Amino acid sequence: MVTDGGRLAGRVAVVTGASRGMGRAIALRLARDGADCVVMYRRDAARAGEAVAEIERLGRRGLALRLELAEPAEVAPAFARIGEAFGRVDILVWNAAATAFRPTLEQKSHNVDRTFAISVDSFVAAVQAAVPLMRDRPGRVVAVSGIDSHQAMTAHGVLGAAKAALESLVRSLAMELGPLGITVNGVSPGLVETDSAQFYVERGISREYTDAVKRIVALTPVRRAGTGEDVAALVAYLASDAAAFLTGQTIVIDGGLTVVSPLNLMQA
Numbered sequence: 001m002v003t004d005g006g007r008l009a010g011r012v013a014v015v016t017g018a019s020r021g022m023g024r025a026i027a028l029r030l031a032r033d034g035a036d037c038v039v040m041y042r043r044d045a046a047r048a049g050e051a052v053a054e055i056e057r058l059g060r061r062g063l064a065l066r067l068e069l070a071e072p073a074e075v076a077p078a079f080a081r082i083g084e085a086f087g088r089v090d091i092l093v094w095n096a097a098a099t100a101f102r103p104t105l106e107q108k109s110h111n112v113d114r115t116f117a118i119s120v121d122s123f124v125a126a127v128q129a130a131v132p133l134m135r136d137r138p139g140r141v142v143a144v145s146g147i148d149s150h151q152a153m154t155a156h157g158v159l160g161a162a163k164a165a166l167e168s169l170v171r172s173l174a175m176e177l178g179p180l181g182i183t184v185n186g187v188s189p190g191l192v193e194t195d196s197a198q199f200y201v202e203r204g205i206s207r208e209y210t211d212a213v214k215r216i217v218a219l220t221p222v223r224r225a226g227t228g229e230d231v232a233a234l235v236a237y238l239a240s241d242a243a244a245f246l247t248g249q250t251i252v253i254d255g256g257l258t259v260v261s262p263l264n265l266m267q268a
């Protein structure tokens with residue numbers, strides 16, 4: 001269904017990891033709010049194409065662009081292509097991440113490098129490439145972090161460290177880019193049911209997925225798991241003009257899971 005206008009009408013958004021999961025929900029929400037959208041992906045060209053088709057059904061322009069984020073040198077040429085196709089970028093959503101979920105003592109150095117290359121090195125390269133395309137209008141950068149950035153989680157040591165670095169960059173970039181009219185924020189989701197969540201639960205902590213989700217839901221104040229749409233609604237707000245005075249923050253969106261003291265869990 002074609003939708004008219006919207007609070008992001010006329011903006012161009014770039015979303016990494018938008019072929020599936022949270023990234024896809026974010027790209028579709030931004031398109032529903034009026035933005036044209038670049039769907040970045042690594043391997044799944046078919047699902048990236050489906051996301052673009054859906055964006056176009058909403059009456060927006062869409063483009064699927066393959067980019068291996070473990071190769072930071074490929075980032076600048078990809079943004080040059082976006083610049084040629086759309087003339088500008090208004091919203092950059094750094095959503096994709098990948099790691100080998102393992103105890104830190106068992107991590108191979110190439111996995112450590114790859115995890116940081118995707119979440120840190122390529123993010124820096126993308127901001128450097130995107131900012132010149134944002135300069136003459138309000139710009140928005142939103143990074144997707146995770147609760148592993150500030151809470152120890154089994155098999156998340158390296159990813160959590162990369163996400164903590166990402167949150168640190170959110171603060172320093174907010175300071176550097178604020179004078180240019182660009183805000184930089186993070187969102188930090190709890191459990192959101194996607195391919196990655198299932199992979200982490202089954203391989204990372206060796207639990208049966210459905211049962212693990214039931215137990216997490218029971219410990220979550222709002223008594224449900226998160227959805228991509230929950231996170232997308234927050235990203236869409238941060239991307240909007242209404243959030244112009246909000247910068248340098250990483251907002252936890254987890255249904256209250258991490259505000260409950262571990263001491264309370266002893267009652268469960």
Ligand SMILES: NC(=O)c1ccc[n+]([C@@H]2O[C@H](COP(=O)([O-])OP(=O)(O)OC[C@H]3O[C@@H](n4cnc5c(N)ncnc54)[C@H](OP(=O)(O)O)[C@@H]3O)[C@@H](O)[C@H]2O)c1
Pocket residue numbers: 016017018019020021022023040041042043044045047067068069070095096097098118144145146147188189190191192193194195196197
């Ligand atoms: N799910 C959760 O519970 C949860 C909780 C907290 C934080 N997060 C964070 O939320 C973000 C999205 O997670 P998700 O669960 O939606 O993930 P997901 O369903 O596994 O999707 C991952 C996306 O990232 C892309 N991607 C993976 N490796 C890449 C690489 N090397 N280069 C470029 N793109 C790559 C994938 O592209 P292809 O489809 O082409 O492979 C896919 O689009 C991640 O940053 C994750 O750490 C997730």
